[in-house]
Amino acid sequence: MRNLDITTLxxxxxxxxxxxxxxxxGFLNLTQSAVSMxxxxxxxLLGLELLDRTGRTIALTAxxxxxxxxxxxxxxxxxxxxxxxxxxxFEGEIVLGVPHDIVYPAxxxxxxxxxxxxxxxxxxxxxxxxxxxKDRFERxxxxxxxxxxxxxxxxxxxxxxxxxxxxxAPGGTAWRKRPVELAQGRSCIFRPIVLSALExxxxxxxxxxxxxxxxxxxxxxxxxxAVMAMLDGTHPPHVEVISHGGALPALPLHFINFYxxxxxxxxxxxxxxxxxxxxxxxxxxxxxxxxxx
Numbered sequence: 001m002r003n004l005d006i007t008t009l010x011x012x013x014x015x016x017x018x019x020x021x022x023x024x025x026g027f028l029n030l031t032q033s034a035v036s037m038x039x040x041x042x043x044x045l046l047g048l049e050l051l052d053r054t055g056r057t058i059a060l061t062a063x064x065x066x067x068x069x070x071x072x073x074x075x076x077x078x079x080x081x082x083x084x085x086x087x088x089x090f091e092g093e094i095v096l097g098v099p100h101d102i103v104y105p106a107x108x109x110x111x112x113x114x115x116x117x118x119x120x121x122x123x124x125x126x127x128x129x130x131x132x133x134k135d136r137f138e139r140x141x142x143x144x145x146x147x148x149x150x151x152x153x154x155x156x157x158x159x160x161x162x163x164x165x166x167x168x169a170p171g172g173t174a175w176r177k178r179p180v181e182l183a184q185g186r187s188c189i190f191r192p193i194v195l196s197a198l199e200x201x202x203x204x205x206x207x208x209x210x211x212x213x214x215x216x217x218x219x220x221x222x223x224x225x226a227v228m229a230m231l232d233g234t235h236p237p238h239v240e241v242i243s244h245g246g247a248l249p250a251l252p253l254h255f256i257n258f259y260x261x262x263x264x265x266x267x268x269x270x271x272x273x274x275x276x277x278x279x280x281x282x283x284x285x286x287x288x289x290x291x292x293x
Contacts, residue, residue, distance in 0.1 A: 097145035144260035164251035172224035179204035201249035
């Protein structure tokens with residue numbers, strides 16, 4: 001298998017652009033003989049004449065003209081890759097805050113795609129409840145945050161509008177019991193909304209446990225000892241959406257709001273913002289998002 005060398009292609013492009021080996025050598029900071037040798041090796045590798053040397057100036061042959069377009073693209077791609085991987089402009093750290101309940105399934109995908117584009121930039125992921133994240137953002141401890149809130153907030157961009165739904169154990173019956181046992185974190189922003197919905201619907205309830213540990217709450221629900229509310233499509237595999245047929249009250253839409261997406265962080269921050277927008281947009285039908293916003 002024959003492999004083209006970027007250095008020889010760069011010399012070929014320089015000769016084609018400058019119209020001569022001497023000027024190309026000066027541009028490349030090489031000797032004239034070095035450039036001539038690279039061109040000769042390139043022609044020998046391809047088995048083609050790339051330059052017409054019969055005139056007073058060097059011209060491209062038909063094969064040389066065909067190669068030139070490819071050579072430009074290969075040199076440009078090489079330089080872009082080297083810059084992206086080594087340029088200090090693409091080094092550093094971004095602190096991204098995300099509520100626990102919307103980390104999956106979206107955020108791992110975003111982090112993977114971002115790392116492929118900027119492998120030298122570290123994304124420090126901070127997970128906490130919405131209130132905590134907003135406090136951290138105000139103090140400058142996070143560059144960007146996502147929140148789950150019941151409305152679009154000033155200074156925020158809506159990425160998705162997703163309904164709250166009731167979650168329970170797969171095939172469980174806890175939702176049928178009265179009073180219904182509720183497992184919702186004490187600091188969870190959904191908790192007052194869920195309690196208000198139950199009160200309005202006249203459904204009796206008890207607090208099954210008083211905790212802010214997501215794992216503890218999920219384990220309680222997965223054991224069919226309680227129910228909880230989560231955003232549709234963000235639940236772990238050991239719980240499922242309850243088909244309650246109206247036995248539990250309907251819950252409202254919630255917004256995934258984005259703070260810090262309009263900052264001046266340059267290409268790196270803009271790319272992370274675009275990945276977040278694209279990923280969460282897939283979770284909300286366009287018509288529903290447009291109507292909600």
